[in-house]
Amino acid sequence: MIKATRKWILLKLSSLLMVPFMIWFLIKFVSVYDKDYQSVIEFFSNQSSAIIFSIFIIITFFHSALSISEIFEDYIDNEKTRKFANMMVYLSSLIIPAITIITLVKL
């Protein structure tokens, strides 16, 4: 299988997985974002919320990294710049969810 086909399949699979989690998070976010510290802590330290949120950010950052690399393909002409930009996006899509999941475990 060629690289572009594999990337397209991964984009579509991650999109299918991501949308139900997006709906879940949207509903939870609107009901908790403006509450006090204790309510926000209660939500994120709840085991099921923490697990669902962790899966949500892993899938979403993965999907976004692939999508953003597609945008770079279209708009960044210089190959070196494009590779560097892609590397930064892939790195941050690993580091940000990792730190967030560790934070959720510690809450």
Next chain:
Amino acid sequence: MNNNPLSPHIQIYNWHISSLVSISHRITGVINILTLTLICFWIWALLFGNEGYDLIFKFFNSFLGKFFAIGFIWSYSFQILSEVRHWFWDLGYGFELNTTKITGALVIVGSVLITIFLYSIRGILI
């Protein structure tokens, strides 16, 4: 130096619903991941305790905070509906000109309606 033009030339085309939804899909996708990054920072900030959280609490309850929340709901709703539209395309449905116009309009109107609905019932959720 490669002088080939980069795609797409969004600035030279006339605007249609399809092109508007297409570029908005990309823009909201980028906004959504940036917003989710901010939400991750919000979670990291929880580690600093109740006193440090006061600033975030004030922000979310300010006009700017409400604007952020409503913008986030709209951007997410738009992305969800637009993703579903793409799934149908991937299955081979909805390519007729009129259908693309109708589904494009549904994405725009639907995202606004979902935003109004979710924001107005947020008190009774959870």
